[in-house]
Amino acid sequence: MPKLLMVAEKPSLAQSISSLLSNGRAVVRKGVSPPCSVYEFRGHFQGQNASFRVTSVCGHVNSLDFTGRYTSWELADPAELFTVAPTEKKEANPKLYIVKHLQMEAQGCDGIVLWLDCDKEGENICFEVLDAVNGYLASQTNVWRARFSAITQVEITTALANLIKPDKEAAQAVDARQELDLRVGCAFTRFQTKYFQGRYGDLDSSLVSFGPCQTPTLALCVSRHDEIQAFRPENYWLLQPMVVLPGGVTLSLDWDRGRVFDREVVLALLAIARSATNAQVMSVTSKERTKARPLPLNTVELLRVGSSALGMSPQHTMQVAEKLYTQGYISYPRTETSSYPSSFDLPASLRLLTSSSEWGDLARGLLEEGLNKPRKGNDAGDHPPITPCLLATESQLGSEAWRLYDYICRHFIATVSPDLHYLHKELSFWLGSHAEHSAMGSEEIGGEFFTATGHYLVSPGFTQAMPWLGLGPDSALPDLVVGSQVPVEEVHMLERQTSPPNYLTEAELIGLMEKHGIGTDASIPVHINNICQRNYVTVESGRRLKPTSLGVVLIHGYQQIDPELSLPGMRAEVERQLGLIALGQADFRSVLDHALDIFKRKFHYFVENIAGMDELMEVSFSPLAASGKPHSRCGKCRRYMKYIQARPSRLHCPQCGDSYSLPPGGSLRTYRDLSCPLDHFELVLWVGGPGGGGGASRGEAGGASTGRSFPLCPYCFNNPPFEGMRKGQGCPSCLHPSCPHGERALAVSRCGSCQTGLVLLDPVSGPRWIFCCNRCPLSIRAFRNASRVTVLPAQAAASDMEDGTFGCARSSLGVCPTCEASLVRVEYPNSAPSPLLNSAPLHIGCMFCDSALSPLVDSPTVRVGSEGSTGRGSRRGGRRGRGSGRSGWGSGGQGEAGRGHRPRDKMAALAAYFV
DNA sequence: GCAAGGTC
Numbered sequence: 001m002p003k004l005l006m007v008a009e010k011p012s013l014a015q016s017i018s019s020l021l022s023n024g025r026a027v028v029r030k031g032v033s034p035p036c037s038v039y040e041f042r043g044h045f046q047g048q049n050a051s052f053r054v055t056s057v058c059g060h061v062n063s064l065d066f067t068g069r070y071t072s073w074e075l076a077d078p079a080e081l082f083t084v085a086p087t088e089k090k091e092a093n094p095k096l097y098i099v100k101h102l103q104m105e106a107q108g109c110d111g112i113v114l115w116l117d118c119d120k121e122g123e124n125i126c127f128e129v130l131d132a133v134n135g136y137l138a139s140q141t142n143v144w145r146a147r148f149s150a151i152t153q154v155e156i157t158t159a160l161a162n163l164i165k166p167d168k169e170a171a172q173a174v175d176a177r178q179e180l181d182l183r184v185g186c187a188f189t190r191f192q193t194k195y196f197q198g199r200y201g202d203l204d205s206s207l208v209s210f211g212p213c214q215t216p217t218l219a220l221c222v223s224r225h226d227e228i229q230a231f232r233p234e235n236y237w238l239l240q241p242m243v244v245l246p247g248g249v250t251l252s253l254d255w256d257r258g259r260v261f262d263r264e265v266v267l268a269l270l271a272i273a274r275s276a277t278n279a280q281v282m283s284v285t286s287k288e289r290t291k292a293r294p295l296p297l298n299t300v301e302l303l304r305v306g307s308s309a310l311g312m313s314p315q316h317t318m319q320v321a322e323k324l325y326t327q328g329y330i331s332y333p334r335t336e337t338s339s340y341p342s343s344f345d346l347p348a349s350l351r352l353l354t355s356s357s358e359w360g361d362l363a364r365g366l367l368e369e370g371l372n373k374p375r376k377g378n379d380a381g382d383h384p385p386i387t388p389c390l391l392a393t394e395s396q397l398g399s400e401a402w403r404l405y406d407y408i409c410r411h412f413i414a415t416v417s418p419d420l421h422y423l424h425k426e427l428s429f430w431l432g433s434h435a436e437h438s439a440m441g442s443e444e445i446g447g448e449f450f451t452a453t454g455h456y457l458v459s460p461g462f463t464q465a466m467p468w469l470g471l472g473p474d475s476a477l478p479d480l481v482v483g484s485q486v487p488v489e490e491v492h493m494l495e496r497q498t499s500p501p502n503y504l505t506e507a508e509l510i511g512l513m514e515k516h517g518i519g520t521d522a523s524i525p526v527h528i529n530n531i532c533q534r535n536y537v538t539v540e541s542g543r544r545l546k547p548t549s550l551g552v553v554l555i556h557g558y559q560q561i562d563p564e565l566s567l568p569g570m571r572a573e574v575e576r577q578l579g580l581i582a583l584g585q586a587d588f589r590s591v592l593d594h595a596l597d598i599f600k601r602k603f604h605y606f607v608e609n610i611a612g613m614d615e616l617m618e619v620s621f622s623p624l625a626a627s628g629k630p631h632s633r634c635g636k637c638r639r640y641m642k643y644i645q646a647r648p649s650r651l652h653c654p655q656c657g658d659s660y661s662l663p664p665g666g667s668l669r670t671y672r673d674l675s676c677p678l679d680h681f682e683l684v685l686w687v688g689g690p691g692g693g694g695g696a697s698r699g700e701a702g703g704a705s706t707g708r709s710f711p712l713c714p715y716c717f718n719n720p721p722f723e724g725m726r727k728g729q730g731c732p733s734c735l736h737p738s739c740p741h742g743e744r745a746l747a748v749s750r751c752g753s754c755q756t757g758l759v760l761l762d763p764v765s766g767p768r769w770i771f772c773c774n775r776c777p778l779s780i781r782a783f784r785n786a787s788r789v790t791v792l793p794a795q796a797a798a799s800d801m802e803d804g805t806f807g808c809a810r811s812s813l814g815v816c817p818t819c820e821a822s823l824v825r826v827e828y829p830n831s832a833p834s835p836l837l838n839s840a841p842l843h844i845g846c847m848f849c850d851s852a853l854s855p856l857v858d859s860p861t862v863r864v865g866s867e868g869s870t871g872r873g874s875r876r877g878g879r880r881g882r883g884s885g886r887s888g889w890g891s892g893g894q895g896e897a898g899r900g901h902r903p904r905d906k907m908a909a910l911a912a913y914f915v
Numbered sequence: 916g917c918a919a920g921g922t923c
Binding site for chain 2: 009010011034035057058059060061063064066071073078081092093096117121122124125174177178180181182183184185186187188189190193206207209210211212213214322326334519520522523526527530648661
C-alpha cells in the first residue's frame with residue numbers, strides 16, 4: 001500500500017486537512033519539531049488504498065542571508081552587497097528542527113503532496129520542503145501540489161482528487177524578492193547607519209534602517225506631517241439663521257452655500273437674509289437611507305479596529321489574536337478574505353453565542369428570525385474571515401483579550417444582521433425679499449437657501465451588536481408643509497478658520513499601506529513597529545503617528561536625492577516585475593539582475609549625493625564631536641572622551657575620532673579612576689536601567705534591562721583582548737590572569753544554577769554585598785554592612801595561613817577543602833559590633849562552608865522575567881548564557897599559575913546549597 | 916546591528 005507524506009504550511013492546517021480527509025479518524029503523534037504534529041490515517045489515493053501521513057512546516061523553512069565576511073559591517077563595503085556578496089539559505093528557525101522533522105517523516109513514504117498555502121510564498125515553501133526531503137522519499141517523481149481555496153470538506157477532497165505540480169516560476173518570483181530585499185535593504189541600512197552615526201550624536205536610534213516597505217510607510221507619515229506644516233489657516237464665514245417653530249422652539253438652519261471665504265460677499269448676503277422676517281419652506285423631502293452591515297472580518301480590518309477602537313498596536317493586536325486562536329476561541333486570525341465561503345455554517349457559529357450574557361439575546365433573535373445574508377467582500381482564497389469558535393467569558397480571557405474577543409463576536413453577529421434603516425428628512429427654507437415687494441413680478445429678487453435635517457430610526461439592524469455605530473437619538477423635524485412660513489428670530493454671521501489635518505492615525509496608515517500594496521496582512525504590523533522602534537515616528541494620543549526629526553529628515557533627504565526611494569509605488573513596481581517571473585513571462589535571472597542593477601545605481605547616486613541629506617541633518621542634529629559630556633580618559637591620547645547617552649550609547653574620543661560602543665540602555669559612571677592594565681583606558685561602570693526583561697548576565701552586552709551593573713573597559717568591550725572572549729563583555733568576564741577586575745580575581749565558585757558561569761563578587765555592591773553569576777541571572781546577597789569584602793587570590797591566602805582569622809584550618813592556597821570555592825576576606829567597620837564570631841572585625845573563610853560566614857550569606861535568587869521577581873534558584877531556574885565557548889576557570893592552560901584549580905564535578909556541598 | 920516574508 002503506498003504511503004504518502006502531506007505537508008501543510010502550519011500546524012493548524014495539518015490538523016484540519018487530516019481531520020477533513022479522515023473524517024476525524026486520524027491518529028496523532030508528536031514529531032521531531034515540537035510545534036508540528038503528525039497525523040496518520042488510511043484512505044484512497046488515485047483509485048487505490050493508501051496510507052497518509054500529514055504534517056506541516058511553520059512558514060518558510062529557510063531564510064536568506066549573506067555568508068562569510070559579508071555578514072560583517074566592518075569587513076564588507078555595503079556596495080559589495082548588490083552583486084559581489086554571495087548569499088545562502090539557512091534554516092529559518094533552527095530551534096524548530098523543521099528540516100530534520102521533514103526528513104524523518106519522509107522516510108518510508110512513496111510520494112509527497114504539498115498542501116502549502118496557495119500563493120507565491122506557499123509555492124516557494126513547496127520547494128523548500130522538497131529540498132529538505134530530497135533523498136529521503138522513496139521516489140523523486142511522485143511529487144504533487146494540492147490546489148485549494150478554502151479549508152472545507154469539498155475543497156480539500158476535490159483538491160486531493162485533482163492534484164497538480166508545484167509551480168517553479170511562482171517560487172522563483174519569491175526567491176528573487178528575497179534576494180532583492182536582502183541586498184538592497186542591507187546595503188542602504190548599513191551605509192546610512194554607519195554614515196549618520198559617525199557624524200551625529202543625538203539621532204537616538206540604534207539603527208538608521210532602509211527597506212522597500214518600511215521607508216514608504218514612513219513616507220506616508222511624513223507626507224501628512226508636511227501637509228500640516230504647509231497648512232495656513234484661512235478665515236471663512238457662514239450664515240446661520242435661527243427660526244422660531246410653532247410651539248416656540250428655535251431651530252438653527254444650515255446655509256446651502258456652506259463656507260464662504262469672501263467677507264464682503266457674506267456681508268451682502270447677510271443683509272439679504274436679514275431683510276426677511278419669515279423663512280419660507282420651499283421643499284420637504286423624506287428618504288429612507290441605510291447604513292450597511294460590516295463585511296466579514298479580515299486581518300487588516302481587525303488591526304484597524306484594534307488600533308482605533310481598542311488602542312492596541314497592530315503588533316500587540318496580532319499577539320492577542322494569535323493567543324485567542326491557539327486557545328480555540330477564534331478562527332485563524334491571518335486572512336485577507338472578507339467573504340464567508342458558501343459552505344460556512346453561519347448558524348452554528350451563531351449558536352455558540354446564544355448562552356452569552358452579552359450577545360446571547362441578539363444571537364437567539366437572529367436564529368429565530370433567520371440570519372441575514374452576509375455581504376460578499378474579497379475572496380483571497382486563503383482562510384475564512386475571523387469568527388468566534390468557542391464561547392468565552394471575560395474572566396477566562398482577562399480584560400484585554402476579552403475586549404478583542406468581544407469585538408470579534410459583535411462583528412460576527414453584525415455581519416449576519418440586517419442593515420440599519422432610517423429616514424432622512426430635509427426641510428429647505430428661503431430667506432429673502434419677497435416677490436410682492438417687487439414691481440417686476442412673481443419671482444424672488446434675492447434670497448438665500450438654508451436647510452434643516454433630521455433623522456428617524458426605522459430599524460437598528462446590526463448596530464444592536466455594534467451600538468457605537470448607531471444613529472444616536474432621533475433628531476426630529478417639525479411637521480411643516482411647503483409654503484408655510486416661520487418667523488426668523490435672528491441671522492448670525494459666524495467667522496471661522498480652516499484647521500489643519502491631524503497626524504495620521506495608525507488605522508489610517510494601515511488603510512493606506514493596504515491601498516498602496518505595502519506589506520501584507522502579516523507584515524504590516526512589523527513595518528509599523530519598525531518605524532516606531534527606529535525612532536522615525538512616535539505614537540501620540542489617539543494612536544496618531546507623528547514623525548520625529550529623524551524620520552522627517554530621512555524622507556526629505558530621499559525626496560531631494562532620489563524621490564523614488566521613498567515613493568509607495570516603488571514596491572508595487574518591483575512586485576509587478578516579480579509577477580512576470582511567476583507568470584513565466586520573464587526570466588528569474590534577468591529580472592533580478594535588472595532590478596539589482598537599478599538599485600545599485602540608485603545606491604551609488606545616493607552615496608555620492610549624501611551631502612544633500614547632511615544639510616538637512618545638520619539643522620536638526622548635533623555633530624558627534626559636539627555631543628555628549630566629558631566622561632573618562634581615552635587610553636590612546638589620555639584626553640577625556642565624551643559619553644553620548646542617546647542611542648546608540650557610546651564613548652567618543654574627539655581627539656582620536658574613535659567611538660566605543662556601550663551596552664544598550666542604562667547609564668555610565670566613572671569607576672574609581674581605575675584603568676585597564678592592557679590598554680590604559682579608564683574603566684567605566686555601566687549601570688543597567690530599572691525593569692525590563694532579565695536573562696542577560698553580568699558583564700554581557702544586552703544586559704541593559706537587567707538592572708545590574710558591571711565595570712568595563714571601553715576598548716576591551718569592543719576589541720576582546722583574549723582568545724575565547726566575545727565582543728561586548730565587561731571586566732567580570734575578562735580572562736586577564738591578574739587584573740583585579742577580571743573574573744579570576746572575583747570568582748568564588750562555579751555557578752550551581754547554570755553550571756557554566758562563575759559566581760563573582762560585585763566589588764562595588766557594598767555595603768549590601770552581592771555575588772552574581774557571570775552567565776545566568778543568579779545572585780547571592782551576603783555580609784550586609786561589611787566594610788570590605790574581597791576574594792582571596794590563591795597565593796596571597798597562603799601568607800595568612802597561620803593567623804587566627806582563618807575559619808577553614810588546613811585549607812591550602814585560599815581554597816575551601818570541602819567545596820573548593822575560593823575563600824573570601826570579610827571586614828566589618830569598628831563602629832559597630834561585627835556579626836562575626838566573638839565580634840571579630842575580620843574573618844577569612846569559605847562563604848558556603850565556614851560556620852562563621854555561611855550564616856551571613858542569603859539563599860541564591862534568580863531574577864525572573866521583567867518584574868524583577870526573585871525565586872529560589874533551582875536546577876531549572878537559571879538561564880544559560882548565550883553560548884559557553886569558554887571553559888570554566890583553570891582549564892585550557894590559561895594562567896594555571898594564578899588561580900588554577902579545577903573544581904570537582906561532584907561539588908556535593910555546593911550543589912546541595914544551590915538546588 | 917541590516918530586508919521582507921512566512922509562522923510559533
